[in-house]
Amino acid sequence: MVKNCYQREHDARNEKLQQKNYASTSNEGDEQVFVMQHIANSMIGVVSDNNVWYVDSRASNHMTSHGEWFRDTKDLKTPGFVQTDEDTTHPITQIGKVPLSMQDGQTKYLKYTLHVLTITKKLVSVGQMVDQGLQVTLNPNGCFVENMKNQGKLIAKGERNGRMFTLDVNMPEVNSMLFTHGKGVGDIGIWHKQVGHVNLQCLKLMEKQNLVGGLPKFGTEEVMSKVCEACQLGKQARHPFPTQITHVSSKPLEMIHSTVWTTKTKSIGRCKYYVSFVDDHTRKVWVYFMKHKGEVFQHFLNFKAMVEKEKGVSIKCLRSDGRGRVFFK
Amino acid sequence: MEGGEYFSNEFSEYLKEHGIQKKYSCSYCPQQNGIVERKNKHIAEITCAMLDEKNLPNYFWAEVVATIVYIMNRTPIAIVHGMTPKENSHVKNQMFHTLECFVALHTCMFLMRRYQTRPKS
Numbered sequence: 528m529v530k531n532c533y534q535r536e537h538d539a540r541n542e543k544l545q546q547k548n549y550a551s552t553s554n555e556g557d558e559q560v561f562v563m564q565h566i567a568n569s570m571i572g573v574v575s576d577n578n579v580w581y582v583d584s585r586a587s588n589h590m591t592s593h594g595e596w597f598r599d600t601k602d603l604k605t606p607g608f609v610q611t612d613e614d615t616t617h618p619i620t621q622i623g624k625v626p627l628s629m630q631d632g633q634t635k636y637l638k639y640t641l642h643v644l645t646i647t648k649k650l651v652s653v654g655q656m657v658d659q660g661l662q663v664t665l666n667p668n669g670c671f672v673e674n675m676k677n678q679g680k681l682i683a684k685g686e687r688n689g690r691m692f693t694l695d696v697n698m699p700e701v702n703s704m705l706f707t708h709g710k711g712v713g714d715i716g717i718w719h720k721q722v723g724h725v726n727l728q729c730l731k732l733m734e735k736q737n738l739v740g741g742l743p744k745f746g747t748e749e750v751m752s753k754v755c756e757a758c759q760l761g762k763q764a765r766h767p768f769p770t771q772i773t774h775v776s777s778k779p780l781e782m783i784h785s786t787v788w789t790t791k792t793k794s795i796g797r798c799k800y801y802v803s804f805v806d807d808h809t810r811k812v813w814v815y816f817m818k819h820k821g822e823v824f825q826h827f828l829n830f831k832a833m834v835e836k837e838k839g840v841s842i843k844c845l846r847s848d849g850r851g852r853v854f855f856k
Numbered sequence: 857m858e859g860g861e862y863f864s865n866e867f868s869e870y871l872k873e874h875g876i877q878k879k880y881s882c883s884y885c886p887q888q889n890g891i892v893e894r895k896n897k898h899i900a901e902i903t904c905a906m907l908d909e910k911n912l913p914n915y916f917w918a919e920v921v922a923t924i925v926y927i928m929n930r931t932p933i934a935i936v937h938g939m940t941p942k943e944n945s946h947v948k949n950q951m952f953h954t955l956e957c958f959v960a961l962h963t964c965m966f967l968m969r970r971y972q973t974r975p976k977s
Binding site: 846 | 864867870874876879880891892899900910915916917918921922933969
């Protein structure tokens with residue numbers, strides 16, 4: 528029913544195979560024709576339920592018209608077309624992979640899916656799945672996709688609707704996909720960031736109570752082991768100003784603490800700053816008023832000369848503010 | 857010369873020459889320079905209180921700060937075992953020169969009458 532003229536598929540063998548297929552199905556009687564027409568009609572009709580993916584043996588590629596689901600998209604080098612029964616062609620916009628939320632909560636990707644704007648149904652190509660090493664079984668109970676590389680592990684299953692088989696999958700919420708673009712929807716870190724760095728336990732609670740649509744299930748270990756760097760940095764607080772400090776120095780003038788204080792209002796003597804020196808041992812304070820900050824050095828010289836004369840010992844260490852003030856002036 | 861403060865070459869060389877070790881706290885972390893910043897807070901608080909008490913205009917801050925430092929150096933502090941900074945660093949058993957403090961305050965009040973131009977908010 529659907530034939531892809533995408534360049535990649537154009538080798539002779541494929542074309543031959545497709546023609547052969549086409550011939551065999553068209554000879555099979557009225558019922559098959561009806562099914563084909565059913566899909567063909569519905570392609571022109573209204574958009575049906577988002578979650579219905581038809582398993583189609585005659586589609587050469589997976590395809591859908593929902594561009595917002597695509598990840599890792601690539602543009603085609605040469606324009607490609609999808610050809611349907613009525614010899615109408617639909618242009619291929621881009622090619623990429625589409626995430627599907629399986630019933631067990633896992634996310635699987637449909638690789639090499641075509642984005643075709645003008646079709647209304649979503650098709651899963653049996654041929655493409657077989658190429659990937661999957662086995663597709665259709666029986667009266669439904670449709671089963673198994674991975675032959677992994678001891679026949681069941682990957683997806685589908686229902687039988689009349690004579691059509693549909694895959695049993697959910698599409699992730701479009702909104703959630705926008706921000707998880709390029710990464711797994713199941714990444715708890717991205718959810719944590721998106722919900723405003725909410726507590727991971729809260730996120731777990733949201734998931735338990737189904738408060739957020741499209742929120743995947745997180746394992747307890749995943750929640751416990753996740754550490755958000757930004758949160759850790761954000762929580763860090765400065766140490767408070769010490770309430771009680773033991774003496775660093777044992778004698779006067781061993782250590783002098785110094786800082787410059789400033790105010791908006793000029794004093795009567797037109798001073799705007801003062802520099803204070805505090806002796807670590809005795810806690811005596813000396814204050815010098817300044818018109819400019821540059822006078823600090825001169826005042827320090829005066830201060831040093833005065834105290835050293837008084838005490839008979841010399842200053843050993845001067846402790847002052849950081850370099851930030853200089854850089855940002 | 858704006859912002860030279862403690863980092864001018866002249867200053868650094870002088871300290872080096874005279875064998876004075878220099879210690880800088882990190883930028884924008886006054887907590888590391890705790891002792892002097894705590895003193896500054898003390899001074900700033902009392903400055904506000906005294907200006908407010910006597911309804912002095914703000915440009916008297918320098919006079920008030922000088923007064924406060926004078927008083928602080930003569931007030932017993934727990935960390936230096938109940939001694940005043942002045943007697944600890946100067947002479948033992950020196951009397952409090954409280955009179956001088958009050959003279960300073962009276963000067964302030966006198967100046968207040970002369971200079972007050974607007975009520976303090």
